[in-house]
Every structure is written in structure tokens, then in C-alpha cells.
Amino acid sequence: MFEYTVASDAATQKVGAALGQLVQPGSVIFLQGDLGAGKTTFTKGLAAALGIQQYVKSPTFTLIREYTSGRLPLYHMDVYRLENGGGDELGLEEYFNGAGVSVVEWPQFIEDEWPDDYLQIEIKKVATNDQQRQLLFHPQGQRYEQLVAQLAQAL
Numbered sequence: 810m811f812e813y814t815v816a817s818d819a820a821t822q823k824v825g826a827a828l829g830q831l832v833q834p835g836s837v838i839f840l841q842g843d844l845g846a847g848k849t850t851f852t853k854g855l856a857a858a859l860g861i862q863q864y865v866k867s868p869t870f871t872l873i874r875e876y877t878s879g880r881l882p883l884y885h886m887d888v889y890r891l892e893n894g895g896g897d898e899l900g901l902e903e904y905f906n907g908a909g910v911s912v913v914e915w916p917q918f919i920e921d922e923w924p925d926d927y928l929q930i931e932i933k934k935v936a937t938n939d940q941q942r943q944l945l946f947h948p949q950g951q952r953y954e955q956l957v958a959q960l961a962q963a964l
């Protein structure tokens with residue numbers, strides 16, 4: 810596990826951008842954290858580093874937004890609304906195995922659909938400071954262990 814503390818919205822985006830430089834086709838990134846933790850903020854940085862210039866906004870009502878103008882396609886998902894199931898109808902496997910990068914907010918609601926390997930990132934608010942966040946990286950599988958090692962070096 811790799812842990813990194815940030816002190817601002819911009820710093821979270823910067824970490825997302827550093828990860829955006831390293832992701833590959835088929836990378837699966839799970840972002841966990843409370844409402845307003847910074848999952849979409851992190852995704853904005855990642856998208857920018859992929860060269861996506863469109864404004865990245867929360868896909869809460871569409872569940873999945875695809876951005877295809879960058880180095881790799883970005884599939885940005887927010888499955889908060891699937892708290893009571895339905896994730897099996899989204900065809901997630903095709904996204905996860907696709908040519909793009911999948912970034913999923915609230916992945917705990919589609920746990921049945923998780924692939925074997927993924928990078929889970931936990932974003933935690935720090936009680937004493939409005940802007941501070943703890944980012945906890947939990948890689949699953951060798952590919953993602955390597956990715957986190959590269960990220961730690963880049964940061």
C-alpha cells in the first residue's frame with residue numbers, strides 16, 4: 810500500500826495527472842471515498858494528462874461518460890445509483906477489457922463485476938483540514954503493483 814497526502818484540490822488533480830501519464834489500455838482504476846472526497850477532482854487531473862480537453866463532469870445521471878479525444882479513451886463511471894444492484898446490465902467487462910482506461914467512482918456498488926486485477930484508490934478527508942486528503946493506493950495484481958511503484962517514483 811502506498812499513501813500520499815495532498816493539501817488542495819489542485820494537488821489531488823496533480824496526482825491524478827501523474828497516474829494519467831502511466832495508465833495503459835485496459836487499466837481499471839477504482840476511486841472510493843465519501844461524497845465530496847475528491848473522486849471526480851482526481852479524474853479531472855487524470856483526464857487532462859491523457860490530453861482530454863473537454864470539461865470532465867460527474868457522470869452521476871448517465872453512469873458512464875466516454876472521452877475519446879486523448880492518448881487513450883477514458884471511460885468515466887459513477888455507479889452511485891447502483892446501490893441496489895443493476896451493475897450486471899452495464900456491460901462493464903467490455904469497458905474493463907477495452908482499449909481505454911476505466912475510472913469508476915463508488916465501485917463498491919458493482920463489486921460482483923470487479924475484474925481480477927485493478928487499482929483501488931481510497932480518498933479520505935482529514936478531519937482537521939478542509940482541503941487535506943489522504944490518498945491510499947491499494948493495487949491488486951502485479952501489473953498494478955508496478956503501476957503504483959512507478960507512480961510513487963513520479964511523485
Ligand SMILES: Nc1ncnc2c1ncn2[C@@H]1O[C@H](COP(=O)(O)OP(=O)(O)OP(=O)(O)O)[C@@H](O)[C@H]1O
Nearest residue numbers: 816817818821843844845846847848849850940942
Ligand atoms: N484536496 C482536495 N482534493 C480534492 N477535492 C478537494 C480538495 N480540497 C477541497 N476539495 C473540494 O472538494 C470537492 C470534491 O468534489 P468531487 O466532485 O471531486 O467529489 P467526489 O468524491 O467526486 O464526490 P461524489 O461522490 O459526489 O461524486 C470539490 O469541491 C473540491 O474543490
Ligand SMILES: [Mg+2]
Nearest residue numbers: 848849867914
Ligand atoms: Mg464524483
